[in-house]
Amino acid sequence: MPRFFVSSADLEEENGTTRIVLEGPDAAHISRALRMKPGEELVLCDERGTEYRARIESAGGQVVCTVLDSAPSETEPPYEAVVYQALAKGERFDTVVMKATELGAARIVPVASSRCTVKLSPADYAKKRERWQKIAAEAAGQSGRGRIPEVADPVRFSDAVKEAAKADLPLFCYEGGEGPGTVPLPELFPEKTPKTVAVFVGPEGGFEPSEAREAVGAGMRPAGLGKRILRTETAAPFVLASLAFRYELAGKDGGNEP
Amino acid sequence: MPRFFVSSADLEEENGTTRIVLEGPDAAHISRALRMKPGEELVLCDERGTEYRARIESAGGQVVCTVLDSAPSETEPPYEAVVYQALAKGERFDTVVMKATELGAARIVPVASSRCTVKLSPADYAKKRERWQKIAAEAAGQSGRGRIPEVADPVRFSDAVKEAAKADLPLFCYEGGEGPGTVPLPELFPEKTPKTVAVFVGPEGGFEPSEAREAVGAGMRPAGLGKRILRTETAAPFVLASLAFRYELAGKDGGNEP
Numbered sequence: 253m254p255r256f257f258v259s260s261a262d263l264e265e266e267n268g269t270t271r272i273v274l275e276g277p278d279a280a281h282i283s284r285a286l287r288m289k290p291g292e293e294l295v296l297c298d299e300r301g302t303e304y305r306a307r308i309e310s311a312g313g314q315v316v317c318t319v320l321d322s323a324p325s326e327t328e329p330p331y332e333a334v335v336y337q338a339l340a341k342g343e344r345f346d347t348v349v350m351k352a353t354e355l356g357a358a359r360i361v362p363v364a365s366s367r368c369t370v371k372l373s374p375a376d377y378a379k380k381r382e383r384w385q386k387i388a389a390e391a392a393g394q395s396g397r398g399r400i401p402e403v404a405d406p407v408r409f410s411d412a413v414k415e416a417a418k419a420d421l422p423l424f425c426y427e428g429g430e431g432p433g434t435v436p437l438p439e440l441f442p443e444k445t446p447k448t449v450a451v452f453v454g455p456e457g458g459f460e461p462s463e464a465r466e467a468v469g470a471g472m473r474p475a476g477l478g479k480r481i482l483r484t485e486t487a488a489p490f491v492l493a494s495l496a497f498r499y500e501l502a503g504k505d506g507g508n509e510p
Numbered sequence: 511m512p513r514f515f516v517s518s519a520d521l522e523e524e525n526g527t528t529r530i531v532l533e534g535p536d537a538a539h540i541s542r543a544l545r546m547k548p549g550e551e552l553v554l555c556d557e558r559g560t561e562y563r564a565r566i567e568s569a570g571g572q573v574v575c576t577v578l579d580s581a582p583s584e585t586e587p588p589y590e591a592v593v594y595q596a597l598a599k600g601e602r603f604d605t606v607v608m609k610a611t612e613l614g615a616a617r618i619v620p621v622a623s624s625r626c627t628v629k630l631s632p633a634d635y636a637k638k639r640e641r642w643q644k645i646a647a648e649a650a651g652q653s654g655r656g657r658i659p660e661v662a663d664p665v666r667f668s669d670a671v672k673e674a675a676k677a678d679l680p681l682f683c684y685e686g687g688e689g690p691g692t693v694p695l696p697e698l699f700p701e702k703t704p705k706t707v708a709v710f711v712g713p714e715g716g717f718e719p720s721e722a723r724e725a726v727g728a729g730m731r732p733a734g735l736g737k738r739i740l741r742t743e744t745a746a747p748f749v750l751a752s753l754a755f756r757y758e759l760a761g762k763d764g765g766n767e768p
Contacts (some may be wrong), residue, residue: 326737327738354740356746394739394742438755438756438760439760477759478545482613483653490747490754493748497751497752501736
C-alpha cells in the first residue's frame with residue numbers, strides 16, 4: 253500500500269472522524285502518478301511513528317482522506333539510533349543518509365572533525381541539508397520506515413561527543429592504532445535492548461588519537477569493527493545492521509508467515 | 511605498509527630464499543607513485559590467503575622482492591561467504607562488488623533471475639566482469655583484505671540455487687509475501703561458525719514466489735532481514751555485517767590494544 257509522511261498537526265478531528273488533507277507533490281503523486289480513486293486506501297505515517305490506514309474521499313489537487321485506524325509503526329527499530337558522521341567529500345554523505353535511513357537511524361548529525369576536509373558556509377550547508385533531508389524522505393518511503401530521520405545542523409566534534417556520550421550505548425567507531433584501545437562491537441552490546449544508541453563515525457583517514465581520547469574521556473565506548481578497514485560510508489551501516497541483527501531480528505519479528 | 515596481491519605460482523624458491531618479481535602496474539605503483547627504495551618493506555597477499563612480508567631488493571620497471579616471513583592473513587573472515595546477486599541495473603552491481611569485498615565476501619556470483627531486467631551478451635559481460643574484478647581488487651587493497659574476491663561468470667537462477675544450497679549456511683534473502691515463510695536471520699545462524707555461507711539476493715522488486723519455492727525446495731533457508739524493505743544493493747552488506755558481527759567480532763579479534 254502506498255505510504256506518505258504527514259504531520260500529526262494536520263490531522264483534523266470532526267464528529268468522531270479524523271480527516272487529513274494532502275496537498276502539493278503528495279497529492280499530485282496520489283492523483284496523477286498512482287491514479288488512485290476515492291475508496292482506495294493508503295498508509296500515512298506521522299513524525300511520532302504512528303501509522304494511519306486511510307481511505308481516499310476525494311482526489312485531485314487536494315486529496316482528502318478519512319482515517320480508518322491507527323497503530324504504532326511496526327517497521328521502526330526498538331531503539332533510537334543517532335548517527336554522528338564526519339562530513340565527507342562528494343557523494344559519501346548522501347550514501348550515509350540513504351543507507352542509515354534504510355537501516356533504521358532516527359537522526360543523522362553531521363560532525364566537523366579536525367581531519368575532515370569539508371568546510372561549509374551556513375548558506376552552502378542549508379542547501380546541502382535540504383538535499384539530505386530529501387534523500388532521507390525518499391529512502392524512508394521506499395524502505396517502509398514509520399518516520400523520516402532528521403538531518404541535523406552540523407555540530408563541532410567536541411559538542412557532538414558530549415551529546416553522543418549521553419546515549420545508553422555510546423559507540424565511538426575507531427580503527428585503533430595510537431590512542432585508546434577498542435573493544436569488539438559485540439562485547440559492547442548490552443543484554444537488554446538499549447533505548448538510545450549513538451554511532452559516531454570518523455572521516456576518511458579516521459579520527460586523530462587525541463579525538464578518540466577526548467571521546468572516551470567524555471564517556472563514549474571505543475568500538476572495534478574488525479580488522480578490515482571499512483570506508484567511512486560503510487561504518488554506520490555496519491553498526492546499524494549489527495543493531496538490527498542483535499535487537500530487532502533476534503525474536504520473531506524478522507520473519508513472516510506465508 | 512603497502513599491500514599488493516600476487517599469485518602463489520610467482521614465488522620462486524632459490525637457495526632457501528623465496529623471491530618474487532612484480533611487474534606492470536604494481537611495479538610502477540611501487541617505484542613511481544610510492545617511490546619505494548631497496549630495503550623498504552611491503553606486504554604481498556596470495557590467492558590462498560597467505561600474507562608475505564617482503565623486502566624490496568631492486569625497484570624500477572620490475573620490482574624484485576625477498577620474502578622475510580609469511581603468515582595466514584588476519585583480515586580474512588573465519589568463513590567462506592559467497593554472494594549470489596541478481597544482476598542489477600546501472601551502478602548497483604558495482605556497489606555490491608565494492609561493499610561485499612570490504613565486508614569479507616570470498617566470491618561474487620551474478621545471477622540471472624526471471625524478474626531481472628538486465629540481459630547481457632557474452633561480450634558485454636566480459637567487459638563488465640573485467641570492470642567488477644578491478645573494483646574488487648581496489649576494494650580488497652583499500653580494506654586490507656588478504657585476497658581478492660573472484661567475480662564469477664553469470665549463472666542461471668536454477669543452477670545458482672543448486673550450487674548455493676550446498677553451503678553450510680545457505681541463506682535465501684526473501685521479503686516474504688506469497689511463497690514460503692521466512693525465518694529471522696539470527697535464528698538461522700548456527701552456534702558454531704559455518705565453514706561456507708551462501709548469501710542469495712534478489713533483484714529490485716524481489717524474487718518471484720515460485721523462485722523462492724524452488725530455492726527452498728533445493729535446500730536453501732528463506733531468511734527474513736526485518737520489516738524494512740532493503741534495496742537490492744543493501745541486502746548482501748546487511749547479511750555480511752551480521753556474519754562478521756556474529757562469527758568474526760564476537761571474541762577478542764575485533765578489538766585492538768592501544
